[in-house]
Amino acid sequence: MVLNNQREKIDPLLTRISKYFIGFNPHTLTWISLIFAFLAGLFFLFSSPSNELFNFYLYFASLFVFLNGFFDAIDGKVAKLTKKASSMGDFLDHAIDRYADVLILGGLALSPWCRYPAIGLFAVVGMLLTSYMGTQSQAVGHKRNYSGLLGRADRLVLLMVAPIIQHILLFKDFIIIWEFNLLEWVLIYFAVMGNITAVQRFISTLIWFKKNKK
DSSP states (O other), X not given: OTGGGGHHHHHHHHHHHHGGGTTSOHHHHHHHHHHHHHHHHHHHHHOOTTTHHHHOHHHHHHHHHHHHHHHHHXXXXXXXXXXXXXXXXXXXXXXXXXXXXXXXXXHHHTSTTOOOHHHHHHHHXXXXXXXXXXXXXXXXXXXXXXXXXXXXXXXXXXXXXXXHHHHHHGGGTOOOBTTBOHHHHHHHHHHHHHHHHHHHHHHHHHHHHHHHTO
């Protein structure tokens, strides 16, 4: 995961920001992140090439994706700062993340921007399998697996930036490359790289089993 490699650089900043939220229960922050994911998915769902230049829904979707990622990033930090970190909180965080992922990506996949249902389907499948392989690795005794080419942080950044670029491209007569618009290309990228990442995590866990002869 590209952005996961930068986690150590970002952590100190997140910790400083999280101090402003220590009055909140970490579980509350987790649920707030889900609300923003729902709003992001809703704005993606109701956005369209024909109305985007008038309602700016892609901008709102991008903002809510950012807020989802922000609250998802600080809930664990707040839990540690307030000494409320727990297995239940960890489970809640990851369960809510999966619902958030489906709401955000599902909204885009079902929107008029995605004209081919198969693209959206494979993007969602790749996303879910990537997350499943990462947590299942830990469930069988190995560490939580964040390896691979495309992780959640990477997806969120792309879903923040690509909608804004897509909006700008509408001023250029809706540029299409090889029959696909930019947001369709993002979904194709998620479909391909997500499934590749899932396979990478699957293989790395099998290698761990082989080395430990379990």
